[in-house]
Amino acid sequence: MAYFTRSCLLVAVCLCCATVLPAQGGNFNFLTGVYIEPECLNLHGTNFFVGTDVLASQERYVAYQKPPGDMPPDTQFFRRSIDIGNLSDLDIPDIDLGSLGIPPDLDVSLLLPLINLLRIDVYGRLRATESSESYLMVRVNEQDWFTFQGVIEPTDDFEWIAAPMQLPGLRLGVNTIDIAILQRGTQLDKVFLTLTGAVPSGKGGEAFNCGDFDFEPNLPPMAVARSEPTSGPAPLTVQLDGSDSFDDDGTIVSYAWSWEDGGSASGPTPMATFAAPGTYNVALTVTDDFNATDTDTVVVTVTDPAPEPTMNTFWLEAECATVGEAWETVLTEQASANQAVSATTTSRMAVPDDVPANRVRFAVPNAEAGMYSLFARVNAPDGLNDSYYVRINDGEWYSWSSGFPQGQGYRWKQYPDGPITLEGGTNFIDFAFREAGTELDKLHLNMTGEAPPVTSFGDVATNCDDQEDAATVFALEAECGIRGPGMGWQPYTAPTASNDKAMVYVGLRDKFEPVNPDPKRTLTFTIDVTVPTTYYGFVRLNAPDVGSNSFWLQVDGGDYILMGNELDGSALLTNGFEWRTLADAGTQVSFDLGVGPHTVTIVHRESNTRLDKLLFRATNTVPQGLGRAATNCTGGPPPVVTLPGGPELPALKTAQADAPEVSVYPNPTTAALTLDLTSGYAGRVVVRLTDFTGRQLRNLAFDKAGDQLRETLDVSDLAPGMYQLQLLEGDRMTVRQFVKQ
Incomplete structure (x- = not known):
């Protein structure tokens, strides 16, 4: 009987202290477990910070922001105080002391010392970010610290880790539990205390200690993915653009791009190259400062490579060919592009050694196969400086030693050995020196036999930048x-x-x-x-x-x-x-x-x-000769701009045939504004709200699947005045104005 009574007394004490324990912030029940949010505690020390993450309970956690070194833990910790009051003052109507063999007139306060027999299980919801270990230290009532260590592989999410031992019992009155974080990169989301051995899961239950804290929930970001261009022949280089993505209540901290063949990029505006033809769904995932994400996709279509066009007319500058070391550059305004080449030695009796140093090699790329007339622009000072050796595609050398006008400056002369045969693709024409001082300026090839005007420079050469896109x-x-x-x-x-x-x-x-x-x-x-x-x-x-x-x-x-x-x-x-x-x-x-x-x-x-x-x-190379042919001349007289207010202004942009239909109503409005958009565009539509000076007030995005998009915008908080809506569909922007009364 005595054994039964002692057992019942212990059960009563456990029930009493576990049913209702008054505490700072409200009542808690150790039998069902107590959840504590560390961000709502009194942080002791300067090296803690509250981080944000949607994976955390209340989207917030506590972490240590720099390595502690040999700093003792009691200088950097956070504390929770638990006030255990006088149990004799508690209302415990569910416990019939008489049925437990306890005299009704027993002073229950005599049982309070037995509270120290209780042992509390502790769990921490943790995440490791910089190593595979996470360290905490825990103590009760400023007694000895014990290490609370868990091995956690760094992951995206938090997980519950149990303390290696139970906390010692509490005492009557104010009790303190201190937790110190001893590992940089350890993030503590939540603490769970229990007497029953219950194991927490997920984000756990509601914490009792955050009654005075009001945390606004995070709003996720909005991803807006674009590409310029969105289609073209392989290999296709595009400019990816996620700069219209936004986060209304924070900032975007990362932009991650990915597509089907394993390609990826990062940043708001990276460049990407698609080597193979195909359709690529390029996904942009943006992450905000709470680790919340959103994804948008832009489709890039890559077609087969365009066939290389063939040519049948060529103008080739000598100085832009492969010039051997036995030749020197001649600078003169009489030469095309102010430059020509001249040999520095003579070899009249025989072709010089067939080595690159002795010749000038002209590459003739993308040629249409056929018979060509060859012309050379040459300055032959006299009869002892007026000849070359010439060959086509490594064939036999021909001694071109007659026909050049002497002492008349640069003149065009046709190759006397008849038309030459070029294969389809790339061909080579070599000039080797025969007499020093003969200045070679330029070559011309065509299939018509038409000679350039004798003293002209000819057209712009195509070989000076032939390796450039x-x-x-x-x-x-x-x-x-x-x-x-x-x-x-x-x-x-x-x-x-x-x-x-x-x-x-x-x-x-x-x-x-x-x-x-x-x-x-x-x-x-x-x-x-x-x-x-x-x-x-x-x-x-x-x-x-x-x-x-x-x-x-x-x-x-x-x-x-x-x-x-x-x-x-x-x-x-x-x-x-x-x-x-x-x-x-x-x-x-x-x-x-x-x-x-x-x-x-x-x-x-x-x-x-x-x-x-x-x-x-795109290449840091000084142009040669006259450079590439210009693209900004239309053949007419140089255009002259007309000042505003003059008789005529040039149209900056022609109207698009598929221009969208956009209306906003009611206009003026007092509270709500309806946006009605009809167009052939499908995808994410960005809507920017600006004041009349262009200052951006809001950035919204809507997914448009069909021909029509209709959205109602709340503008009740705007001050009276004139505003603009800028609608971006891909690379097209439409602007509509409205008045807020």
């Missing part, structure tokens, strides 16, 4: 730029200039950096980039002296570049028209250009600086 080269004739009205920039004829024309400013010099320059001082050019990358700039100019050797250049309204120095810092001076690298006061500059149109503006600085041509390319 044409989509990454923009050649601009200065005389075909858009010039402001009035007597400012004027074209003039120059036989050594590309297209026989250049531009010169007529007026006084102005060496001050431009601020809203007079339009007559400007030359404006537009280039439409399809391959986004870093571009380098070059200019072909004639800078005859230090008073006529400079100008200002600006790209897309950025900072002005002062072009007036060589790359070594000396004054820019040329011998006739020559190419120079674009540099700002002698320091080379480059331009990161994305997909779309870009504006290049030249502003005059010194009169009589003669501008012939601009060239922007």
Whole structure:
């Protein structure tokens, strides 16, 4: 009987202390378990921080932000106080002490010392981020610390880890539980205390200690994926663009792109290349500062590679061929592109050794198979300097030793050994030296037999940039730029200039950096980039002296570049028209250009600086000769811009046949605004709300599957005034205005 009574007394004590224990923040029940949120505790020390993650309970956790070293744990911990009151004052109606053999008049407070017999199981919901171990230390009532260590492989989610021993019993009154984090990268989400051995799962139950804390739930981000272009022949390089993605209540911390063949990229605007034909679903996943994600997809279609076009007419500069060491470059304005080549030794009796040093090799790529007439532009000073050895595709050498006009300067002459045969594809024409001093300027091949005018330079050569992607080269004739009205920039004829024309400013010099320059001082050019990358700039100019050797250049309204120095810092001076690298006061500059149109503006600085041509390319190589053929000339007179208010302004953009139908109503509105969009576009539509100055107030996104999108926008919080909605469908933007009353 005595044994039964002692057992019942113990059960009663357990029931009493586990049923209702008054505590800071409310009542808790150790039999069902107590959950504690560490972010709602009193953090002791300076090295803790509250992190955010949607995987955490309440989307928040506590972590240690730097390695502790040998710092004792009692200097960096967080604490929870538990106040166990006088049990004799508690209402415990469910316990019949009499049925347990306990006298009704027993002073229950005498049982309180037995509380120390209780042992509490502790669990922590943890995540390791920097190693495979996670360390905590725990103590009760400032007694000895014991290590709470778990081995956790770094994962995305949190997991529950049990303490290696039970906490010692509590005492009457205020009890403290201290937890110290001893491993950088350990993230503590939640603590669970229980007497029953219950094992927590998921995010656990509701914590009792956060009554005074009001955490706003995180709003997930919105991903908006775009590509420019979205289709083209393989290999296709595109500019991926996730910059319209947004997070209304935080920030986006990562942009992850992926597609079917295992390709991936990161960042808001990466470039991607698709080598093989196919349809690629390019997924953009954005992650916000709470680790919440959203995904949007853009489809990129890659078609079969375009067949390489064949050619049957070629213009080839000698200095841009493969020139052997036995040859030297001749600089003269009488030569095409101001350069020719000449041998430095003679071998009249026999063909020189067949080694690269002794010859000039011309590559003729993508040729249509057939018979070609060959012409050479040569300067033969006299009868002892007027010959070469020539061969086609490693065939027999032919001694071209007659027919060149002597002492008349550069002249075109047809190859006397008859038409030559070129195979389909790439062919080679070699010139080996026979007599030193014979200057070779240029070759021309055609299938018609028509000779170039005897003294002309011929057309722009195609071999100086033959290894470069044409989509990454923009050649601009200065005389075909858009010039402001009035007597400012004027074209003039120059036989050594590309297209026989250049531009010169007529007026006084102005060496001050431009601020809203007079339009007559400007030359404006537009280039439409399809391959986004870093571009380098070059200019072909004639800078005859230090008073006529400079100008200002600006790209897309950025900072002005002062072009007036060589790359070594000396004054820019040329011998006739020559190419120079674009540099700002002698320091080379480059331009990161994305997909779309870009504006290049030249502003005059010194009169009589003669501008012939601009060239922007993705390779940092100075052009040769006249450079690539320009694409900005239409054959008409140089265009002249008309100032606002003049008789006519050019149309900047033609109307699109599939322009969307957009309406917003009611307009004016007081609270709600309905947006109605009808178009053939399907995908994510970004809607930007701006005030009339262009300041962005909201950024919204909607998925449009069919022809129509209808959304109601709450604008009740806007101040009265005029606003704009900017609708982005792919690369097309439509703007509608509305009035908030």
